[in-house]
Amino acid sequence: MFRRKDETPAEGADRVDSVIGAGLALKGTLTGTGGIRIEGAFEGDVELLGLVVVGEQGRVTCRHLKAGTVVVAGSVRGDITAQRVEIMRTGRVWGNVVTAAFSTEEGAFLRGQITMEEKVDVEPGLQAGEGNA
Numbered sequence: 001m002f003r004r005k006d007e008t009p010a011e012g013a014d015r016v017d018s019v020i021g022a023g024l025a026l027k028g029t030l031t032g033t034g035g036i037r038i039e040g041a042f043e044g045d046v047e048l049l050g051l052v053v054v055g056e057q058g059r060v061t062c063r064h065l066k067a068g069t070v071v072v073a074g075s076v077r078g079d080i081t082a083q084r085v086e087i088m089r090t091g092r093v094w095g096n097v098v099t100a101a102f103s104t105e106e107g108a109f110l111r112g113q114i115t116m117e118e119k120v121d122v123e124p125g126l127q128a129g130e131g132n133a
Contacts (some may be wrong), residue, residue, distance in 0.1 A: 014051055014069070022057050038074070049122060052082075056090050068124050072108075079112075083120050 017034035020026055024040035035051035038058040045062050046052060054060055060072035070082040072091035079095040087093055089107035096112040100103040100120050104110070 016051060018051060020058075022055075047122075054091070068122055081120060081122060085123060 002119060010052055014039045015035050018094040018130045020036065020040045020042055022039040025043075026040070027043045029044050030036065030042070030046045030048060033049045035053070036046075036048065037053040037055060039059075040057070040058060041059045043061045046060070046065045046067060048067045050067065051069045053071045053087070054076055056073045059092040060074075060076045060078065061079035062076070064079050064081065065076060066081045069084045069086075070076075070080050071086045071088065071107075072093055072124075073088040074090070074093040077094045079097070080093065081098045083099065084101040085103075087104045087108040087110060089105040091104075091107045092103040092131065094111045097110070097114070098115045098117060098120060100117055102114060102116065112114045
């Protein structure tokens with residue numbers, strides 16, 4: 001997808017490995033290196049090194065969603081920390097965003113603060129802002 005020439009992506013950073021389908025509701029914690037597309041409902045924290053896509057029908061409720069890239073076309077209620085965040089025209093976010101790259105389409109909704117950093121560390125276990133220069 002979008003990457004500087006000197007950056008090497010984490011394994012699986014730009015691909016979806018798993019899907020939570022429409023009509024499914026899951027509760028728990030997602031961690032790992034892969035990517036996920038959420039078309040159903042998920043409640044719990046997310047810490048992935050890869051891509052998180054919240055589809056138009058997808059709903060995420062969490063304290064914190066941390067990933068390499070987050071694309072929101074559905075709704076997220078919780079804070080987001082990611083190297084790159086995109087909120088699509090149908091996307092709705094209620095929470096603070098910490099990111100190095102941020103984009104929205106016309107019609108996107110965000111209720112919260114955006115903090116831009118030069119580099120965001122999304123390694124599991126680090127809180128937003130930790131490990132940043």
